[in-house]
Amino acid sequence: MRARADVVIIGGGVAGCAIAYHLAQKGCNNVILLERHYLTSGATGTCPGGIRFQLATEIKVQLVKASAEILRHLRQEAQYHHDLELKWGGYLILAYSPEQLEILRKNVALQRSLGIGVNLITPEEAREIVPQLHTEGLWGAAFHGGDGQASPFHVTHAFAQAAQRRGVAICTNTVVTDIQTRGDRVTGVITDKGAIATSKVVNAAGLEANRIGTMVGVDIPLSAERLECCITEPVEPFIEPFVISFWPFFGCLQRPTGNLFLIGAASGLPEGLDAEPSCQFLLEVAPLLVRALPALRNASIIRQWVGLVPTSPDEHPILGPVPQVRGFYVVAGLSGQGFMLSPIIGKLMAEAILGEEPSIAIDKLDLGRFERGERIEPPFPLV
Known part of the structure; x- marks a missing residue:
């Protein structure tokens, strides 16, 4: 395992792999993705793989439209040799x-x-x-x-394999035990296989996201x-x-x-x-x-x-940097729509990590909205 990385991603579901893919596409390939079991071993591997435009808020519709466009071209762009179904x-x-x-x-x-x-x-x-x-x-x-469907397994592996070809390291069966900080800044990740020096950590750990958050004093309500x-x-x-x-x-x-x-x-x-x-x-x-x-x-x-x-408490994704811990990013609480939203979430998070202008504004999906009392309330009970 590399001793140093520009970005460490925690979580080997479709979201984590999509982030790795989009970072590598943008030339940021000194990236390590850590997964405690195997790719798709969490929520990604249990979902039906639906792609539904019929969502109840404008931001979700924007996200799924952009995700669908990525999926239409993914097999060719990722040079994936299997059917995405x-x-x-x-x-x-x-x-x-x-x-x-x-x-x-x-x-x-x-x-x-x-x-x-x-x-x-x-x-x-x-x-x-x-x-x-x-x-x-x-x-x-x-x-x-x-609306449509695709294989969560094949979509995740298409992202992962393309990222690996561009230099991303994927370490499965690797458990994150701590995140190091100095002052208010991330400085490294400790795993059961060794330490990684890094200034940027992406918490895309699914149900483990809150456990990972507590390592830097951040509560992620899930x-x-x-x-x-x-x-x-x-x-x-x-x-x-x-x-x-x-x-x-x-x-x-x-x-x-x-x-x-x-x-x-x-x-x-x-x-x-x-x-x-x-x-x-x-x-x-x-x-x-x-x-x-x-x-x-x-x-x-x-x-x-x-x-x-x-x-998440409002059944909308929690996305973006956490201001109180510089270099710490969250992708959590995808609320049953992680598969259909992750292709574009990967791109949006790569843009945020690299300081680029976002393709879609996601500032209202930040973690701080719950403390501010700014939950996203669907106008009717269909999310």
């Missing part, structure tokens, strides 16, 4: 009550004001998009055919939202968009390989960092999925797991 099949968001439909109506108005071609559609129109959709009890849906997921054996293609409901939360996405990715949240489970799958997921969420998509009734599940989602 990038597919623009859309998101179909279901509403099962008049109140839910009104939320979607407001969300669609926001999207359309920002140039996103989202439509509020009837149950009959929804069934034209997904013929297997059971529409009893459905009041309507929102659909945007430009909670862990528990979602459960499973994957089925491959079946014949029958569902093009990501079909999802937020009330209650469940969703189904078909991979290009034919496997079905199922996601949901069960009630009555302990909060915290328990990552053991539960029977409650199958008992509660499976019937909801089968009701919406009866073709799932005969699907064979081959694996089930828990995703622990690092979530």
Whole structure:
């Protein structure tokens, strides 16, 4: 491991690897990325890989639009030799009550004001998009055919491998034990493999972000939202968009390989960092999925797991430098949208680290907003 680096990134998920990639693209390649396990071993590796423009605040829509543009060109620009499994099949968001439909109506108005071609559609129109959709009890849906999906594993490794080719060092199975400071300035990182002298540290450690923050006296307010997921054996293609409901939360996405990715949240489970799958997921969420998509009734599940989602108090990312500790940067609390936002977050953080003008203004996403009482409040409960 190198003894000195211009920048040390802590965290080997899609966000950390995207930052490394964009720094290297800009010529800053004396960079070390540290991951305590393996790349994608945290939230990135448990997520479905959705890319959704149908978000509830203008800043999130700006970020995902820019991320999608990066993803469209990533395989070629990163010279990645595997399929990213990038597919623009859309998101179909279901509403099962008049109140839910009104939320979607407001969300669609926001999207359309920002140039996103989202439509509020009837149950009959929804069934034209997904013929297997059971529409009893459905009041309507929102659909945007430009939403999509990609493989979190392949996208992360595309960023990582391109960064490595440009000189970035990636050290897996390496635990950060302390961050050194002198006065109010970062001077180094201590790991179980040795010390690294550096003047800039990026905390992109997912659920570990608060532990890393305490090493320099910085509190990063995070909670862990528990979602459960499973994957089925491959079946014949029958569902093009990501079909999802937020009330209650469940969703189904078909991979290009034919496997079905199922996601949901069960009630009555302990909060915290328990990552053991539960029977409650199958008992509660499976019937909801089968009701919406009866073709799932005969699907064979081959694996089930828990995703622990690092979530900020206002469910918006925490991004940028921390003024009280010079050289310390935070990327945390991506709140279930880390995969879809990280391609542009990587670029924005590289710009911040190198002192460049930001492509998108992210000053309102800084850590200090919580102390100032300036949380970002979505205008309606769809984030």
